[in-house]
Amino acid sequence: MAAKTTCAIIGGGPAGMVLGLLLARAGVDVTLLEKHGDFLRDFRGDTVHPTTLRLLDELGLWERFAAMPHSEVRTAKFEAGGRSVTYVDFGRLRQPHPFVAMVPQWDLLNLLAEAAQTEPSFTLRMNTEATGLLRDGGRVTGVRYQGPDGPGELRAELTVACDGRWSVARRAAGLDTREYPVNYDVWWFRLPREGAAEFSFLPRTAPGKALVVIPREGYDQIAYIGAKGTDAQLRARGIEAFRHDISGLLPDADSVDSLESMDDIKHLDVRVDRVRRWHVDGLLCIGDAAHAMSPLGGVGINMAVQDAVAAATILAEPLLRHRVTDRDLAAVRRRRLFPTAVTQGVQRLLQRMLLGRLLRGEDPTPPAALLGLMERLPWLSFLPAYFIGVGVRPERAPAFARRGPGL
Known part of the structure; x- marks a missing residue:
């Protein structure tokens, strides 16, 4: 007989781990499948942005995070023509932690996994790779997987795909994807x-x-x-x-x-794409499984985490009532589509304006007039800091998931 859970999460990246932790704190029975035996992958996105730092604070995890070895990015500068101009200043943000923390992603994921595993309704299965979806008619009813003991099945009332831009679940569900050109x-x-x-x-x-x-x-x-x-x-x-x-x-x-x-x-292999419809009956895609971001600004992780917070906020109560509807799943996309589309639009604009010139062999240095404007009006450094560090629609931890320090 197949194992059962209320919510099956495919993928133990930032989106999957945050979603699993939040839903478990709501009391939802959650099983997370991670295909690797650990989180030690080099050159994954290692930026933790101010809104994610605030989330860790709200979840009572800040002290443990701050104790981990990390570096802090507080400004970014252009250096050209003998001048140094600050064009990003995170210190201007009204955030409790106004900087981007550079920390190996495996340390962050281990922290989230350890916190989630203290919740009795959370189960983490490492070395367990999703290979397909279970169906009953047109509804997704769980996951087929390959685990340490061989193939198996996990039945779930809701399956959430957090397995990245090459998502097995997204492909198996036949969700149509719009891909944008990347050079x-x-x-x-x-x-x-x-x-x-x-x-x-x-x-x-x-x-x-x-x-x-x-x-x-x-x-x-x-x-x-x-x-490319x-x-x-x-x-x-x-x-x-x-x-x-x-x-x-x-x-x-x-x-x-x-x-x-x-x-x-x-x-x-840089990709920018977006799923036109983020769900089918019984399955929801979030993070890179719903919208692959370019590495410009390092905002992909922040977007994935914000998706997870929004999904947990919207779906926790329906999952506890065991009545997740198509309308509930569509609500996640409605909440997160606008910030996703705007962020990707800005990334594509920067790609054309900056990287396009660069790859054609032209000088991508900003015009002297722009550098002079940034020097005269230093508050302009707030705008890129807000886009990178906060984003278009930041999410806050739901009340059911918040904890005091050390709890």
Whole structure:
């Protein structure tokens, strides 16, 4: 006989973990399936934004989070023509924690998982990969999976797909997706660093390519930006040619020799898409399973977390009554569609205005007049800080999920 739960969650990323924790605190019986045996994946999104930091505070998890090794990004600057101009200032936000925390995502996920597992109605199944959906007529009634003991079935009143941009559940449900054109990809790697470094988000550029340096605890995380569809060509050139390219963009970096092979370089196939309808009967998609974001601004994680908070707020009571309707599931999309569409629209605009020029070999540095305006009106740095750090429609933890510190 198949196991049963009230809500099955596919995927143990930020959306899945936050949703599972919140629903479990409401008393909903939740089972979360995570296909890996741990959360140790390199170069996942490691930004934790001010609204997510506020959420951790509301959930009583701030002290534990703050004790983890992390770095804090409070400003970002353009450096051009001998001038340094702050264009993002998170300190201007009216948030309890006005900065972006850079922390390995596995630490955040472990924190959320440990908090969820203290709730009696929460079950976490690691090494358990969803392989398909169970159906009764036209309704999704659960998940087929491959676990440590072989294949199995988990029946659920509601299944929530949080399994990312390549979602198995979304594909199995046949949900139609609109994909937007993307002209670039990102290659991630790390370089050792001694001492502290100031965060600066100005790309170091050359014709057709760029990189961004993100200071972390004890090393620099590097995002190398190049034209889409060139991964095979880049790898065929080999590590020596790649190191030469990086040295041209980072002439003062002696640590480039630490890159031993192209295996040290992780390719991100950038996609921007959105599911036209986020649900079918018995199944809901949120996070990247509903809308893949580009890495511009690092807002994808924040969007996924906000989706999870909205979904938990809307669905907790219907799940407790065991009466989740099509209208309830549609309400999640209605609440989150506007911020998703606006955020993707801004990302696509920035892609055309900045990365389009860069990939054509043009200088992407902002015009001197714009830099001068930012210097004369420093409060303008609030606008990108708000877009990145807060977002279009921030969500607050529902009352049933809030806890005092240490509880």
